[in-house]
Amino acid sequence: MNSADLGRRVGVPSTALFTDQYELTMVQAALKAGTADRRSVFEAFTRRLPEGRRYGVVAGTGRVLDAVENFHFDDEMLAFLRDQHVVDAATADWLADYRFSGDIWGYPEGEVYFPGSPLLRVEGSFAECVLLETVILSILNHDSAIAAAASRMSAAAGGRRLIEMGARRTHELSAVAASRAAYVGGFHTTSDLAAGFRYNIPTVGTSAHAFTLLHDSERDAFQAQVESLGRGTTLLVDTYDVTEAVRTAVEIAGPELGAVRIDSGDLLLVAHRVRQQLDELGATETKIVVTSDLDEYAIASLAAAPVDSYGVGTQLVTGSGHPTCSMVYKLVARAETGDPDAPLVPVAKKSLGAKSSRGGRKWAARRPDAYGVAEAEVIGTGGVPADLADRQLQVELVRGGEVVAREPLEAARDRHIAARAGLPMSAMQLSRGEPVLPTEYV
Incomplete structure (x- = not known):
């Protein structure tokens, strides 16, 4: 060990x-x-x-x-x-x-x-x-609150993968502890590199809307990302027009495209449309990741959607309404x-x-x-x-x-x-x- x-x-x-x-x-x-x-x-x-x-x-x-x-x-x-x-x-x-x-x-x-x-x-x-009273309670109250929220989200996800991505929504040290607690509660990965370094939690992350906006076109942004990170990367498709973005993403990466991420809109409706479009374009193995202020209730509401992974931030690191035990x-x-x-x-x-x-x-x-x-x-x-x-x-x-x-x-x-x-x-x-x-x- x-x-x-x-x-x-x-x-x-x-x-x-x-x-x-x-x-x-x-x-x-x-x-x-x-x-x-x-x-x-x-x-x-x-x-x-x-x-x-x-x-x-x-x-x-x-x-x-x-x-x-x-x-x-x-x-x-x-x-x-x-x-x-x-x-x-x-x-x-x-x-x-x-x-x-x-x-x-x-x-x-x-x-x-x-x-x-x-x-x-x-x-x-x-x-x-x-x-030892204060330090023990400080740790247990915080971490157990996050883990309880994570557990509820994990149960609601029904086996689908969960990404912890709340570092920007809490204190920088709390973010590391929250990543650890979320992993205990059933999350699979974290976006926080400090948590990955300290606790060996698998880390993930690709790009934000800023990367698309940096480039002269969405096509240029996708091309740059695929050339850097490979066809298995996750492309963010809701900066402009989702339908056009999905078409462009598959044209550039091919059916080997790893995943697309949706961060806004009616997630249930958009996820169904994106899944249908991906399948029609031959990208049947491409996954769909959804983010956007999710909690356990929003995750449960997406049970019927063709979603493969959920990214959760604010509601997780604040205990989904109960930040202490x-x-x-x-x-x-x-x-x-x-x-x-x-x-x-x-x-x-x-x-x-x-x-x-x-x-x-x-x-x-x-x-x-x-x-x-x-x-x-x-x-x-x-x-x-x-x-x-x-x-x-x-x-x-x-x-x-x-x-x-x-x-x-x-x-x-x-x-x-x-x-x-x-x-x-x-x-x-x-x-x-x-x-x-x-x-x-x-």
Whole structure:
């Protein structure tokens, strides 16, 4: 397994300041109170799915592992914290030696989840665990939102290929993370070269309308592109007149023309007309790619169209209306003393309304029905029932501060396809509804 399979991590900067100030001030106060070393268990979960969504998708786990591994404070960071009076000298000295030394368990990347699912369990001293809260939530909330949108689009596409092309619609670093999450959720390629370089995601791209407009005629533009990229290229045919463009494209590239791209108009109608024209011109193997502000609903509406690939940008990288998953990171158990062998006691927030949480270190399993289809997400804090022992969802990710579960991104993508296939068929419906599985606490 080479470095490209796992993602290029060389030169990754420290993630220690990707955090909120109160994480550090809590550590300072806990150090002074003598409670910083108490063994603690934190869990990341969401109390509810975004409105109308039937399942969530775990994405960003691999990036979380990178973030934990690179969470350390260098001299320049420590000087900043001192100069800004964020922490006192004793806390800065403690941070100088910080390396996470605890354990992390969680749902493997690509798995689906439901309200209450303990997606990530972080165990260690209070101080070392609480520092990771913001960076973990930042990654999981963003990537899981993108992956959930990608999964819905993948289901709507019904096996047709999907191209992620949203880099110009979001922050440049978010674009790379979004490409990765979209790939986990079922997309096939990306237009973003940084994502291709870092995560070995297949990249695609040919030309924009500007290339056609640059030339004296559409014919000249097509000729230049074919001479440069070969007959298998994709020609953009909606700059001027689509019918004339398709005719010109086949005249220049011949029936070996790889594909034509349509980026405007009534995509359903235009796709049918273009397919008929291509077939009449003998280009029966030439594919049709459609773009133009697609989301899962637009993709579903094109199910009857002779379309081979969809390119999706804005709606994908913004989570198709739900750019976050509202995940939280809560202390659920802690020791009463700093003794490493002190027993853990459950703790939980008991505020009014929907913000209360359940205490205790949790396990999770997915119970199938008689046909092998998932029927419930089962969560508990005691012993695991015998019939669920081999169906537990959490896997070991970090042991004693060392990452033990790196895997190729392709593995997460394959896992998601399998996990989605194990859900009831109603999970694929795009209409608004409740989570497709109930969450049961035992």
